[in-house]
Amino acid sequence: MASPASGIVDIHTHMYPPSYVEIMESRTTIPIVRKFPQASDPRLILLEEEVKSLEDALKDPQAKVPGRPLTTHYSSVQQKIHFMDTHGIQKSVVSLANPWLDFLDASESPAIAKKINEEFSDLCGQYPRRLFFFAALPLTASLEDILSSVEHVRGLKYCRGVILGTSGLGKGLDDPRLLPVYKALAESKLPIFLHPHYGLPSEVWGDRAGEYGHVLPLALGFPMETTIAVTRMFLAGVFDEVRELQIILAHSGGTLPFLAGRIESCVVHDGQLLREGKLAKSRRTVWDVLKEQIYLDAVVYSPTSLKLAAESSGADRVMFGTDHPFFPPLETDEQGEWESVTWNTAAIRKATEGKSVETEAILGGNATRVLRLDEEF
Ligand code: URA
Ligand code: ZN
Incomplete structure (x- = not known):
């Protein structure tokens, strides 16, 4: 095709x-x-x-x-390129995988962030116009160090945003102490790629969890974590406070497109929010934020789910992804085609059947536009 x-x-x-x-x-x-x-x-x-x-x-x-x-x-960039070639992928925006720098001590995280972001920059430099990256921030360090890191990565030629987990400075992404970071990212035109790691507390998986491999934490814990994190940001007013902030949600927003209606209903029926004057007619809804400040990746493996993602934020805001190197084929050669990729390309083609402009946008056009992949800097 x-x-x-x-x-x-x-x-x-x-x-x-x-x-x-x-x-x-x-x-x-x-x-x-x-x-x-x-x-x-x-x-x-x-x-x-x-x-x-x-x-x-x-x-x-x-x-x-x-x-x-x-x-x-x-860890091999040659292997990344081989994987891209095998699947007809022209460009990749690579990110450090979870749990990023979340576990490092404040005394070491700024220097390690600098080193790792420069390493990513150098890797991208080996394949100009094919590789870009989302940088990692030293979130365990002081605000000053985090802001210096934003300043550092905005100057790296192939950096196109930052990857962030949901822990923030230790208290989640609705923590007001993060506002200066959000503002610095918005001013630097660096979108956040929000990605889960921590899932839900292990107890929710029950006594038999050991029988089910990683299915429950990966299929359900990850998406719920993302949904909760972004909903907390929404409820805290982060998107209104930092209107230029752009955020790309992993796994098509977890369950946000599916639950947006319910979130809205719970908001407008909440007496506390009403009493606190948070339900003004002019308030922006989750739907508004989805269409104005949120992008969704297309890593949902199903045309039904992909259609919902594209309807929720707009087909001009959904972007193809693979989650490589996670989810390799278990029974065929890892150097060949990966089903975890072909399911997503097939879902995009099926969900946008007869609408080739949308197919092209989701497969590559949106990312090229939003992340400035036609520009060297
Ligand atoms: N498992 C992980 O730990 N991270 C991913 O990104 C995907 C699967
Ligand atoms: Zn991932």
């Missing part, structure tokens, strides 16, 4: 550059990279839900290996 004029652009694609892998190799708690006698590749253990299997494997060499294999897909 023909590619769109702007080419296919992947805005949701991760890497752990070599210096980040070294940090994980030196650690004893998650995120951690560790070798086990029962597996050939080193293992990458990231999620709270993986801690029990990590402990079991450390005690018993017969136990199931924890986490996922840390293959070259995670």
Whole structure:
């Protein structure tokens, strides 16, 4: 099938550059990279839900290996390019994968952020016009250090935004202390790529969670985390306070497009909000914010869900992504085609059938426009 004029652009694609892998190799708690006698590749253990299997494997060499294999897909730029070529992807906006710099001490995070963002910049420089990146911020550091980091990354040639988790400065993204950061990002025209990591408390998965692999935290915990984080920002008035702030939501906004109507209904039926004067007729609704300040990636794997995303924020605000190197094929060659990619391209084509302008926009045109991928700087 023909590619769109702007080419296919992947805005949701991760890497752990070599210096980040070294940090994980030196650690004893998650995120951690560790070798086990029962597996050939080193293992990458990231999620709270993986801690029990990590402990079991450390005690018993017969136990199931924890986490996922840390293959070259995670840290090799040549492998990223091979993956892009295999799937007809012209350009990628690469980001550090979770949990970013969230676990670093304030004394070290600014310097490590600088190093890692420069490493990303250099990787992109090896493939000009093909690779761009979302930078990572040292959120555990002081506000001054975070603002210096924004200043640093806005000057990096291939930087097109920042990737952010939901923890903010430790109290979530509705924390008023983050407003100067949001303002600095908006002024620098750097959109936030909001991505989950922490999911929901493990108890919600129940006693049998161990039987279900990573399905519950990844399929449900991740999207709920994103939905909660962005709804808290909305309720706190962040989008009104920083009108130029632009935010790209991972996994098509979690469940935001589906729940926006319910959020609105709960807002207008809330007595406290009414008494506090927060329900003025002129207030902007979740729908307004979705259409004016939010972009959604297209990583939902289903034409039905993709249609909802495109209707919620507009087909001019949805952007193709792969989530590479996560979700590799389990039974076919990793150097070949990945189903986790072809499901998303097929969903986009099906959801926009007969509307080729929309197909092209979602596959690449929107990202090229919004993230200035036709510009070198
Ligand atoms: N699992 C993760 O930990 N991160 C992703 O981005 C996708 C799956
Ligand atoms: Zn991701």
